[in-house]
Amino acid sequence: MDKLNILIVASEVVPFAKSGGLADVAGALPKALRALGHDVRVVMPRYYVVDKQKYALKPLEGSLGVPMGSLGEEWGSVLQSVLPQSDVPVYFIEHEGFFGRPGLYDEEGKGYEDNDRRFIFFSKAAMQLAKKLRFRPDVIHANDWHTAALPVLLNTTYAFDPDFAYTGSLLSIHNLEHQGRFPKSAMDALGIGWEHFNVNELEEYDGVNLLKGGIVHADAINAVSKKYAQEIRTREFGWGFEELIEQKAYKLHGILNGVDYEEWSPAVDSLIAQQFDIDDLSGKAVCKKALQQRFTLPQRSDVPVIGLVSRLAEQKGIGLLAEAIWKIMELDVQIVLLGAGEKWAEHFFSDVASKYPEKFGVYIGYENALSHQIEAGSGLFLMPSLFEPCGLNQIYSLRYGTLPIVRATGGLDDTIENYNAKDKSGTGFKFYDATSQALTATVKWAVHTWYEEKDDFEQLRDNAMRQRFDWKVAAEEYVSLYRSIIRGRRKQEEQI
Ligand code: ADP
Ligand code: GLC
Numbered sequence: 335m336d337k338l339n340i341l342i343v344a345s346e347v348v349p350f351a352k353s354g355g356l357a358d359v360a361g362a363l364p365k366a367l368r369a370l371g372h373d374v375r376v377v378m379p380r381y382y383v384v385d386k387q388k389y390a391l392k393p394l395e396g397s398l399g400v401p402m403g404s405l406g407e408e409w410g411s412v413l414q415s416v417l418p419q420s421d422v423p424v425y426f427i428e429h430e431g432f433f434g435r436p437g438l439y440d441e442e443g444k445g446y447e448d449n450d451r452r453f454i455f456f457s458k459a460a461m462q463l464a465k466k467l468r469f470r471p472d473v474i475h476a477n478d479w480h481t482a483a484l485p486v487l488l489n490t491t492y493a494f495d496p497d498f499a500y501t502g503s504l505l506s507i508h509n510l511e512h513q514g515r516f517p518k519s520a521m522d523a524l525g526i527g528w529e530h531f532n533v534n535e536l537e538e539y540d541g542v543n544l545l546k547g548g549i550v551h552a553d554a555i556n557a558v559s560k561k562y563a564q565e566i567r568t569r570e571f572g573w574g575f576e577e578l579i580e581q582k583a584y585k586l587h588g589i590l591n592g593v594d595y596e597e598w599s600p601a602v603d604s605l606i607a608q609q610f611d612i613d614d615l616s617g618k619a620v621c622k623k624a625l626q627q628r629f630t631l632p633q634r635s636d637v638p639v640i641g642l643v644s645r646l647a648e649q650k651g652i653g654l655l656a657e658a659i660w661k662i663m664e665l666d667v668q669i670v671l672l673g674a675g676e677k678w679a680e681h682f683f684s685d686v687a688s689k690y691p692e693k694f695g696v697y698i699g700y701e702n703a704l705s706h707q708i709e710a711g712s713g714l715f716l717m718p719s720l721f722e723p724c725g726l727n728q729i730y731s732l733r734y735g736t737l738p739i740v741r742a743t744g745g746l747d748d749t750i751e752n753y754n755a756k757d758k759s760g761t762g763f764k765f766y767d768a769t770s771q772a773l774t775a776t777v778k779w780a781v782h783t784w785y786e787e788k789d790d791f792e793q794l795r796d797n798a799m800r801q802r803f804d805w806k807v808a809a810e811e812y813v814s815l816y817r818s819i820i821r822g823r824r825k826q827e828e829q830i
Pocket of ligand 2: 591725
């Protein structure tokens with residue numbers, strides 16, 4: 335069993351559709367697994383934003399019948415493409431009624447009312463597709479609540495299906511805050527029998543919680559960093575699931591995400607003003623100037639530019655930043671912020687920019703090229719998250735020589751080493767308390783280091799740029815986890 339058949343099912347995948355880091359992971363991990371010799375297939379919905387022409391999507395013959403419990407059968411179709419620079423097949427589940435809409439999950443911040451049916455349909459469609467392709471997965475790898483129904487389906491509807499006789503499941507938790515909570519009518523779409531509607535499986539407060547079902551039924555769960563895997567066992571980070579996670583700790587893992595360095599390296603990045611690398615940082619100065627120009631900030635080379643690229647959500651510590659910002663604006667710094675999300679934050683930070691046009695630049699929206707330009711042109715990068723399962727931007731920042739200022743939580747704590755003036759070690763600046771005071775003090779510390787301890791700053795930058803978080807390493811860890819899942823499944827089957 336050297337070569338594994340792996341089915342990765344995700345609600346968003348780079349470059350086709352993205353709202354956050356899940357898409358980066360779902361676009362990069364499969365390529366790394368493929369490079370290790372495995373047969374990996376990816377399944378995602380065909381939203382309107384998926385550009386058929388650009389990615390040369392080809393229809394797969396025939397249609398896909400998906401039984402939706404007591405709601406009857408739904409019919410979808412399938413389009414096919416590959417992940418860029420690879421031969422990894424990506425299948426897009428097409429269903430006009432469910433996915434022919436402008437948003438992935440919501441519009442104007444309001445979740446679609448039929449998200450339960452949309453993603454239960456999608457999860458079932460992935461199972462039906464595997465059958466249609468005669469692809470017998472050794473492991474189905476589900477991600478977050480959207481596809482958390484998969485481990486449940488595998489143990490119920492498909493429990494005695496010979497096509498999945500030895501198939502195991504892994505559920506990656508990229509964010510425990512979002513759980514897929516729905517009215518109990520979601521059971522109708524699942525169609526697995528009401529005996530599974532109980533507090534030890536899918537029920538929560540008389541409703542259905544899809545993530546809970548996934549956590550209970552998956553053969554293993556992965557929480558995208560070691561620290562986050564620990565944190566979710568506590569009340570502070572458990573979102574009500576701490577006891578459940580504690581019970582399931584025997585199957586909980588914390589494999590850290592990697593980085594796709596083909597996309598996120600200043601030496602090859604075609605989206606930035608001038609490429610650079612650790613041996614020649616002159617391009618970084620050009621990028622800084624271009625960034626200041628883009629945000630109409632004074633083009634000073636001496637000032638530290640602090641970058642921020644983020645969903646504007648409470649998770650990301652935007653409340654702390656809003657409290658701290660006036661004190662930070664007293665410093666000799668520039669801040670550039672790219673983000674979209676909560677309306678109050680969009681208005682608030684736009685307001686700060688109009689009060690401090692020479693210090694604070696803001697772009698409300700989603701723009702991939704600009705996110706690269708901020709990584710490249712900034713000297714420091716801010717992530718004051720309240721919680722952060724892994725976090726990718728701080729890891730991208732390291733590679734661009736942009737020192738992260740982070741709150742020591744989840745993946746931020748695991749990937750950034752705090753500056754130690756004694757031996758000039760470290761790769762960034764950390765704070766522990768989730769308070770605006772701690773945030774302000776740490777920004778001051780970083781700014782002080784920039785101005786007053788230039789040698790140390792350069793040394794830290796050098797340390798940062800030497801760090802590697804290759805997907806290859808993470809993919810190898812996934813493979814050994816997949817193998818242990820498969821061994822466990824075989825044992826179970828033999829006992830039946
Ligand atoms: P999360 O998934 O919680 O949003 P991550 O740090 O894992 O956090 O990943 C966020 C990803 O989304 C990064 O690739 C980041 O560059 C990107 N991103 C976030 N907001 C924006 C934005 N407004 N414009 C462009 N890219 C963004
Ligand atoms: C989630 C988390 C983020 C993580 C990403 C990819 O969106 O909020 O911390 O990096 O998933 O795993």
